[in-house]
Amino acid sequence: MANTTTAPHDDPALVAAFEARIAAGESIEPKDWMPERYRRQLTRMMSQHAHSEIVGMLPEGNWITRAPSLRRKLSLIAKVQDEAGHGLYIYCGTETLGVDRHELVNQLLDGKAKYSSIFNYPTLSFSDVGVIGWLVDGAAIVNQTILAKTSYGPYARAMIRICKEENFHKRQGFELCAHLAKGTPAQQAMVQESLNRFWWPSLMMFGPSDTDSPNSGELLRWKVKRKTNDELRQRFVNLTVPQVQALGLTLPDPDLTFDEATGNWTFGAIDWDEFQQVISGNGPCNHERLAARRKAHNDGEWVRAAATAYAAKRASASTEAA
Ligand SMILES: [Fe+2]
Ligand SMILES: [Fe+2]
Secondary structure, eight states: OOOSSGGGGGGGHHHHHHHHHHHHTTOOTTTOOOOHHHHHHHHHHHHHHHHHHHHHHHHHHHTTTSSSSSSHHHHHHHHHHHHHHHHHHHHHHHHHOOHHHHHHHHHHHHSSSOOOOOGGGGSSSSSHHHHHHIIIIIHHHHHHHTTTOOHHHHHHHHHHHHHHHHHHHHHHHHHHHHHHHTOHHHHHHHHHHHHHHHHHHHHHOSSSSSGGOOTTTHHHHTTTOOSSSSHHHHHHHHHHHHHHHTOOOOOSSSTTTEEEETTTTEOOOHHHHHHHHHIIIISSHHHHHHHHHHHHHHHHHHHHHHHHHHHHHHHHHHHHHO
């Protein structure tokens, strides 16, 4: 007999059936029943992801007008434009969970929503474009390749498509870094300096350590996450260290050593105080990034008003025709 005092979404039989589907490796689709916590956790993760794509356009977008050649300018424009597409695609994904994307955009503009900490660091030289493509998009690929196996169907499918473009982003970044690393002493110094600045913030992109990640247990059980933050971070370090060596560059970590027993590159302590400062709004560029987003949103107001008026005009024309 149904327990009438329990809200339908808490019905233990429904939860058990849901968890059995997850355990059997089935994907959950928008019209399927899901626990409210699952819906909320996915909304949180997907909206943070969409915000990160959109805010992520800003640090590199700053360099479009100063790219040193037409080829570099074209690939940078294409990459930044791709990130806009990723953001819109994932915002659409959140709508399958019954959320209104305007609400999410407002949370970002109001400073209430989180996005990836890395985009609150400045881009001080053109080699930052290379290092961001290589490390930041590289870290995103490590994260998103696993997310492509997440239990929520629309998110998983979005990741498959997005990862293909992220691979292009990473390659253009690595190619730029390789070019600078083979260049003049000034170019070599420039790319090394960028790498030094972005290395630790890139490791922070995987989020808090497993010992300090309150949502991880539930997300792993529901196969929203398939690997822990620390596992993904380690994979990124293992993939990246040989690439750094191949370019003849170094990493700003005196504790970095190869552990023969585990096959892992062990690395030094991450400055979690810095991470906390940046995600709580006190990073070097948090204010600048939000101000740029608000300005873009306000500047685009007339476009939204025009599109809405045009849609209304078309709707009334088709009603009259009928
Ligand atoms: Fe992206
Ligand atoms: Fe990207």
